[in-house]
Amino acid sequence: MGLPDVMNAVEISSPGGPEVLKPTRRPVPKPGPEEVLIEVAAAGVNRPDVLQRLGRYEPPPGTSDLPGLEVAGRIVAVGAQVSGFREGDRVCALLAGGGYAEYVAAPAPQCLPIPGDLSVEEAACVPETFFTVWTNVFDRGRLQAGETLLVHGGSSGIGTTAIQMAKAFGAKVFATAGSAEKCKACEDLGADRAIDYKQEDFVAVVRKETDGRGVDVVLDMVGGDYIPRSLEILATEGRHVSIAFLQGSKVTLNFFPVMTKRLTLTGSTLRPRSVAQKGAIAASLREKVWPLVAEGRIRPVIHARFPLAEASEAHALMESSAHIGKIVLVVRNEAA
Numbered sequence: 298m299g300l301p302d303v304m305n306a307v308e309i310s311s312p313g314g315p316e317v318l319k320p321t322r323r324p325v326p327k328p329g330p331e332e333v334l335i336e337v338a339a340a341g342v343n344r345p346d347v348l349q350r351l352g353r354y355e356p357p358p359g360t361s362d363l364p365g366l367e368v369a370g371r372i373v374a375v376g377a378q379v380s381g382f383r384e385g386d387r388v389c390a391l392l393a394g395g396g397y398a399e400y401v402a403a404p405a406p407q408c409l410p411i412p413g414d415l416s417v418e419e420a421a422c423v424p425e426t427f428f429t430v431w432t433n434v435f436d437r438g439r440l441q442a443g444e445t446l447l448v449h450g451g452s453s454g455i456g457t458t459a460i461q462m463a464k465a466f467g468a469k470v471f472a473t474a475g476s477a478e479k480c481k482a483c484e485d486l487g488a489d490r491a492i493d494y495k496q497e498d499f500v501a502v503v504r505k506e507t508d509g510r511g512v513d514v515v516l517d518m519v520g521g522d523y524i525p526r527s528l529e530i531l532a533t534e535g536r537h538v539s540i541a542f543l544q545g546s547k548v549t550l551n552f553f554p555v556m557t558k559r560l561t562l563t564g565s566t567l568r569p570r571s572v573a574q575k576g577a578i579a580a581s582l583r584e585k586v587w588p589l590v591a592e593g594r595i596r597p598v599i600h601a602r603f604p605l606a607e608a609s610e611a612h613a614l615m616e617s618s619a620h621i622g623k624i625v626l627v628v629r630n631e632a633a
């Protein structure tokens with residue numbers, strides 16, 4: 298059966314609140330020579346989509362203006378230079394944009410087979426957080442078995458992934474979150490100790506629980522005064538990894554502990570990185586993490602599902618921060 302020329306999608310009609318996400322009709326993308334065309338079954342929703350909708354996170358040049366950084370579905374066309382994938386393969390894919398749609402073209406190196414027994418909806422929730430956590434916690438943060446990780450925003454899509462991945466690789470995990478329910482979810486996912494930051498001071502808790510030693514790696518999406526406070530509880534040779542600044546990126550910092558404890562301050566953003574760099578992360582995930590998903594040791598946590606046309610409701614939920622784990626858009630109903 299031939300492919301349609303036009304598809305349903307959701308666009309950002311102008312910068313603003315969730316209501317600016319509007320159903321639209323767009324041409325079905327044509328895959329380039331090194332791309333595959335995916336018939337999308339489900340698309341993950343991520344906080345960066347919210348920032349893009351607000352006009353604060355422009356898509357990289359040459360990228361679709363449609364939001365959507367990850368999908369899962371079926372390959373329906375393959376570029377001439379693609380090897381390793383063929384029509385009919387069920388995949389999940391990391392995108393630089395364009396996921397809120399019935400079809401999307403994705404660079405082949407950013408596609409991965411759906412791991413283990415995950416449903417397409419679960420698989421659509423994998424790429425953005427798994428790529429981000431791998432490259433930040435394990436590549437840049439160099440987390441090792443036997444070390445200790447502190448994850449801020451433990452109940453977020455990123456946080457729920459980081460907790461499970463760090464535990465599966467043999468680390469001890471602390472997580473901060475904003476309610477007792479969120480803390481329970483973090484501990485149910487394997488965190489050794491979750492800290493309700495509205496009730497407890499995470500610096501004091503970590504200090505006490507580690508007998509004053511501190512943690513080896515901090516994964517931070519909060520910024521603001523979390524940065525100096527996290528540096529206080531980094532152990533000697535500790536690594537601080539910034540992936541977002543929900544409470545601001547400008548802080549007054551005493552650099553003395555950076556010198557005396559030989560700390561490393563680092564961070565990264567995933568979206569603007571090259572296809573080759575994303576492909577290298579994909580290869581690491583396939584080799585080291587896919588087997589853990591297949592064993593059932595890591596599994597995305599889905600909080601809510603919405604039909605694609607109700608993407609605005611999905612964004613409103615994300616901005617309420619009431620969710621635990623991931624929010625997913627169901628684009629096509631298929632037996633998972």
Ligand SMILES: NC(=O)c1ccc[n+]([C@@H]2O[C@H](COP(=O)([O-])OP(=O)(O)OC[C@H]3O[C@@H](n4cnc5c(N)ncnc54)[C@H](OP(=O)(O)O)[C@@H]3O)[C@@H](O)[C@H]2O)c1
Pocket residue numbers: 342343344345425429450451452453454455456473474475476479518519539540541542543544565566567568615618619620622
């Ligand atoms: N650098 C990268 O490559 C990269 C890639 C993907 C995502 N990110 C970033 O990572 C963060 C998590 O993404 P996600 O999709 O997992 O998001 P998410 O599920 O929406 O989670 C964000 C969580 O952060 C907590 N939070 C703390 N301070 C906040 C504040 N001032 N405003 C809003 N929330 C606050 C909230 O939980 P509490 O109730 O516990 O406060 C909220 O649930 C986002 O900031 C995103 O931009 C970075």
